[in-house]
Amino acid sequence: MLNRFSRRSFCTSALRPWLFVGLGNPGDKYKGTRHNVGFEMIDAFAESQGIPMDTVHCKAIFGQGSVGDVPVLLAKPQTYMNLSGESTGPLAAYYKLPLNRVLVFHDDMGLPCGVLRLHHEGGHGSHNGLKSVIYNFRGNREFARLRIGIGRPPGQMDPKAFLLQKFNATARERIDAALQEGVGALKLLLSKGLTESARCFNTEQKYKHIRLQTMPT
Numbered sequence: 001m002l003n004r005f006s007r008r009s010f011c012t013s014a015l016r017p018w019l020f021v022g023l024g025n026p027g028d029k030y031k032g033t034r035h036n037v038g039f040e041m042i043d044a045f046a047e048s049q050g051i052p053m054d055t056v057h058c059k060a061i062f063g064q065g066s067v068g069d070v071p072v073l074l075a076k077p078q079t080y081m082n083l084s085g086e087s088t089g090p091l092a093a094y095y096k097l098p099l100n101r102v103l104v105f106h107d108d109m110g111l112p113c114g115v116l117r118l119h120h121e122g123g124h125g126s127h128n129g130l131k132s133v134i135y136n137f138r139g140n141r142e143f144a145r146l147r148i149g150i151g152r153p154p155g156q157m158d159p160k161a162f163l164l165q166k167f168n169a170t171a172r173e174r175i176d177a178a179l180q181e182g183v184g185a186l187k188l189l190l191s192k193g194l195t196e197s198a199r200c201f202n203t204e205q206k207y208k209h210i211r212l213q214t215m216p217t
Contacts, residue, residue: 111149
């Protein structure tokens with residue numbers, strides 16, 4: 001049973017809800033690993049807004065509430081990363097949401113650790129979770145993403161092993177700070193819209209990128 005809001009109340013709301021989906025792997029084994037920062041972003045936002053993540057819906061740990069007048073749906077798919085779309089697709093369909101009201105949070109090795117980017121759309125960048133989401137959206141890529149930089153593996157380290165490793169102390173500090181910056185960006189998105197919030201936020205993060213890209217983690 002869904003708490004607080006039904007599908008009917010969301011669909012008849014004056015403001016169409018946003019669906020925020022954090023990608024990751026379920027279970028204590030993966031908690032705190034680089035590949036699970038999407039889950040951490042959901043948790044940080046939910047905690048900041050007092051939204052309980054206490055329901056299971058469409059194969060996801062799920063929460064719902066409002067920020068101002070805007071309804072928000074929060075989900076952490078429990079399908080394992082490579083099948084994330086099997087939860088995300090049905091959630092968007094259940095609430096009859098267009099893809100421009102879906103925002104996916106995911107780890108990104110293409111950005112320095114702790115640097116974020118907010119985009120309207122994009123490809124999958126070889127990220128298996130995004131591949132699954134795109135597949136379950138019938139190949140459509142017109143959903144927003146919050147990219148969370150985790151840096152690249154050192155030397156010849158296997159990228160898969162790197163993704164499933166926990167952060168060291170320095171990287172953990174950067175990620176914790178980034179999560180709070182991400183919360184601020186999401187609140188701005190809900191009040192000002194994606195275009196304006198992305199422009200402001202990405203400009204700030206650009207300078208952070210320049211500052212951090214040569215620093216070790």
